[in-house]
Amino acid sequence: KAGVTQTPRYLIKTRGQQVTLSCSPISGHRSVSWYQQTPGQGLQFLFEYFSETQRNKGNFPGRFSGRQFSNSRSEMNVSTLELGDSALYLCASRSGQRIYEQYFGPGTRLTVT
């Protein structure tokens, strides 16, 4: 079974721009969660989507948004980028049945200059 894939793997953007990151979950998995990882804050939960609906949301500003498509692929968007948004963005997929069966993708490394 193919794992979680994320595109692009690396991205460089300028302050004020917007960015869209993509995540394709493991086949059959309906839940996709997004996390931001920085050296100082560690892994922080952004949001979770299940069957195209946002089910949980972390404490991030409205500049961070996401969506999920009918094929379970998910995108997250960050508008008006700030230097502090530089981070590794990880998505994780789950079949929806067991919380501990969550598998992470390799992440997208976003650098904002």
Added chain:
Amino acid sequence: GQNIDQPTEMTATEGAIVQINCTYQTSGFNGLFWYQQHAGEAPTFLSYNVLDGLEEKGRFSSFLSRSKGYSYLLLKELQMKDSASYLCAVSGGGNKLTFGTGTQLKVEL
């Protein structure tokens, strides 16, 4: 709110045993997780505890005490490939995981 504490760094010798501690304060509790993350790679699931006690899986064991808000990950017969960051995470409700900042373990010869 959620607060998870774990040591920032630890160093141990190949072949030895190391214990990585994690303390947490959460408004709800649905389980505690340990993940391993090698530099530049995705976190991989190691263990899940929802009841008090020890869960053993090969060289790795994880312990939980819900009344003390405490867990540890025990790694035995350390190998060089165990050098990685170890992340403690708590599910406080729903499917949202709150992570600690991770413990960077360095295994030396």
